[in-house]
Amino acid sequence: MNKEIYITDYNCVTPLGFDVESNWTALLEGKSGVALHKIINDHDAFFVSKIDSKKLEIEFKRLFDSAQNDNFTTLEKMFLLSLKPLVERHQISNDTAFILSTTKGNISLLKNESILPEGVYLSKLAQKLADFFGFKTKPIVVSNACVSGVMAISVAKNMIQTGQYKDAFVVAGDEISEFVISGFNSFQAIGSEPCKPYDKTRNGINLGEATAAAYITSELNQNEKFRFKVLGDSAINDANHISGPSRTGDGLFASVQNAMKEAKVSSEQIDFISAHGTATLYNDEMEAIAFNRMDLQNVPLNSMKGFYGHCLGASGLLESIISMESALKNTLIQSKNFKEMGVSQDLNIIKENQSAEIRYILKTASGFGGCNAAIILEKC
């Protein structure tokens, strides 16, 4: 019998706010972080979900004293801000894991450099954050493209279940960079307007930036404000193509199936799906196929990309946190910018905010390299 694993605290730093409460309020009001920003010289502006750097600076100075302020990149400040309240509320012991999810970390530091700056190594980034808060174990970096944020929760669950750790702080983040924008643009994957997941007129992604953090533990102390059990997880590869999703949704289908099997939860029991929904033609279609194969087409579903864009390594954890907040507030959030069905199979896409009892949540993600990930969370 495996140990039960709970998420009992979380936080996030996004363009919509620097804590969960302000994010939730903005989401209820239908606000989006997506707007036009000039990212690349000599190139038109892109629709991205970007944090106001002045606001971030003010918040950072407010919460961290100036002696500690030296030498942090924007992304590191976002990480520190999202972790701080959790570290204050939960003790770090010798058996506490520190898990970081990111795809590109401080990749912006690479610009015009002829040798690698230390800060671009993901393990250096993780160690810097770990040292700042005094983590005692060696940081673990999960870097599986766009599924990293979901997988970071799975990794925490699995490592705690092996008995190696008692609890874990999981943090996930990526920032808007010229590196990533130019790359997705070369793929012609970036939408020319605010992204419209699953919609008939969708034409690509908006990138976003955010950090999110969660505290995951096997040991409850009865002081928790809430508890979500991590019931099951899986991350299965499509084995089909490195830069395009499987037409049959094989990997996502298998990931969801495995996660539900481990969770001992059936399709009828799932109350809500927080899907990936990037608003590219192929991704959204693939998801519709996979969910139908699992008989999940009637379950209320949303994509948060219309609010936050695609935050790469942060997305999965950020969207899991918003899902849990939805369950606590008994409110399903609209899948922003969705108007007319644009995938070939039925999905129950949430068109407006509505109240609902949510006990079992399915969170999924898919990404480059053919990777997919699914987790099942239960509100306790």
Add this chain to the structure above:
Amino acid sequence: MADVMPQLFWRNVKMKTMKKTDICTIENSKIIVNEQTIFETKTENFSDFAKEAYKNFELNYPKFHKMDNLSKLAFMASEMILKNDDHSNTALVFANKSSSLDTDFKYQESINSQENYFPSPAVFVYTLPNICVGEISIKHKMQTENAFFVLDKFDEEFLNSYAAQILQSGKAEKVLCGWVELYQESYKAFVYLLTT
């Protein structure tokens, strides 16, 4: 030393339940399988070494030539172990230190100057470390559990414990574990198969 206890316990569990069946090491233009050198060249350049190894083993997989060096390294080491056996239930747990920085650096060069601004999707797709795991999965049709970690140094204990957990949960019957580190001309692959 209370904090050491769980790890000691875990080590014992592993020794009882898992065995390493095949091991491949690639470094210094040399491929070693189960302690036997099966290929060696005088070429010091990684790309040429990879090309020669590809010919020598008649890998016959044209996609190989499109891969970045990290994927070539991971792919070659995996080929030596997976061969043509059935791996429909073999998970992949890989890690390294430099992530995809080798290709990141090349991609960054293509966008550094406004005069020579040529971002290429074929290069950009390799700016993620887990792509090499995707390449192996495609070759062997492995629709299985995948994970890629970035660590400051090789940590077999970590890979083994993550693999053990996958095996114990029944999510796979075997796990191909790999440390695949590459930055420019400095590289090392250590890939091995674990079974219960």
